Amino acid sequence: MKVSISHYQQCKKQTTVSLSTTEAEYIAAASCCSQVLWIQNQMFDYGVTFLHTPIFIDNSSAISIVNNPVKHSKTKHIEIRYHFIRDCNEKKLIQVAKVHTDNQFADLFTKAFDVGRFTFLVTSVGMINSELAHD
Structure with a gap:
């Protein structure tokens, strides 16, 4: 509010x-x-x-x-x-x-995030393999 x-x-x-x-x-x-x-x-x-x-x-x-x-x-x-x-x-x-706002993948291209959130979004849209994201 x-x-x-x-x-x-x-x-x-x-x-x-x-x-x-x-x-x-x-x-x-x-x-x-x-x-x-x-x-x-x-x-x-x-x-x-x-x-x-x-x-x-x-x-x-x-x-x-x-x-x-x-x-x-x-x-x-x-x-x-x-x-x-x-x-x-x-x-x-x-x-x-x-x-849901947490699953709004378009935010990846319009907002700044911490590393964890950025990795989640990039993985979710298939830009990187989830196995590579955890290395």
Whole structure:
């Protein structure tokens, strides 16, 4: 929980933190969706059809916005260009799925970790053999 000090020196919760985190996750998922669609189109040219491509998101609120936008009136400020992910989900081109934060392997490419966590992630995605990781 984030706490901020107002100009009256009182503590209060910042409600925008969770909203902005959800928004950031939603926008990142929309960006991922556009890349998945590009790959799907490229593969279609070679006669391979992929549907229901999973996009793993570790934010339950972002998944809820993709699956049921009616309940989320606070998303009106998000630019319309990011909402195409909803259409892709309805058309079954993609499938959003919940992934626990500990298993979010994309973090390997976006965050710094200690040696143990880094080794776990690298091994999990198959970049190195687990036998070599323990040497």
